[in-house]
Amino acid sequence: MWQTIYEDLKDQNFELISAAQDTGGEAKAGPIFDRANVTYTAIVDVNHTISSLFNLVNVPSGVWINEEGRIVRIDEGTYTKSAKVLGNTIGHDGYVPALRDWIAKGDESAYIMSPDEVASNIRLRVxxxxxxxxxxxxxxxxxxxxxxxxxxxxxxxxxxxxxxxxxxxxxxxxxxxxxxxxxxxxxxxxxxxxxxxxxxxxxxxxxx
Known part of the structure; x- marks a missing residue:
């Protein structure tokens, strides 16, 4: 589903990077990207460097980064829409509309987080x-x-x-x-x- 969203937004100064956290490498993660026919940037992070740096403990997790390289939002469960799985609701129907708003309005978007809010969404390790x-x-x-x-x-x-x-x-x-x-x-x-x-x-x- 992210491929569809990317096709719609790619010409609006937006880039999507998907980083599979998989020590199995291309052999394990590559087929997932292939089946989705992705045209956005897709990488396999065999060392889990990204999830380690930001202590991301679940997938999918989404990190919004602006043109200055500043993180303006970080979330878990970043599906394109909500769904019922094993009796539980995962994802949120408001996530993609919030993303679209940020792409259109930048720092004026109501859905970006303050630096303190971003920091609070990054788990601290005991x-x-x-x-x-x-x-x-x-x-x-x-x-x-x-x-x-x-x-x-x-x-x-x-x-x-x-x-x-x-x-x-x-x-x-x-x-x-x-x-x-x-x-x-x-x-x-x-x-x-x-x-x-x-x-x-x-x-x-x-x-x-």
Whole structure:
């Protein structure tokens, strides 16, 4: 769906960059872009550099960056419209209209965030989560070297230290048989006591 949005907005001083966070590289993430026939910039971030820098713990996450290189909005669950999945509503119908408003009005848009609001939407890591980062990177390193025993050990450690990082879970589970992946995912979702995605704010009234 983002391809359709991009086609509509690409001539309005707007660029869309999609960065797949996948240690599996092109072999894993590439087919997803291919099936969508994307014409926007698509990259595979095998080291999870982007999600690590901004502590993005779930996908999709969206970051709006203006012409000066300043982040003016950051959100989780940035689908093009809302949908029901496993009985839960994900995405928000107001997200794309807010994006269109920003593209048209720039800094005059009512839907951009102040620097303080942007900062508040970037999760701060506690001590265990800080330690999870190098463990996760070690797992990715050992995976790239073909040492799956060490990779799995460090992925397990990273997830134990940072259990709220869905990116960590997804990466580890992506190398399991699909039935096991689905079982792990559903078990984790069903155990949630909070929303799967952080709630969005500053969206058009009446949207959901």
């Amino acid at each position: 001590a265990d989560e800080e330690l999870a980062e190098p463990n996760f990177k070690l797992a990715n390193y050992f995976y790239a070297k073909g040492n799956m025993d060490s990779a799995n050990a460090y992925w397990d450690k990273a997830q134990a230290l940072s259990p709220d990082s869905w990116n960590f879970h997804r990466q580890d589970w992506s190398f399991l048989p699909s039935a096991e992946t689905n079982k792990n995912f559903l078990g984790k979702v069903n155990a949630l006591t909070t929303s799967y995605y952080a709630p969005m704010s500053k969206l058009p009234e009446g949207s959901k």
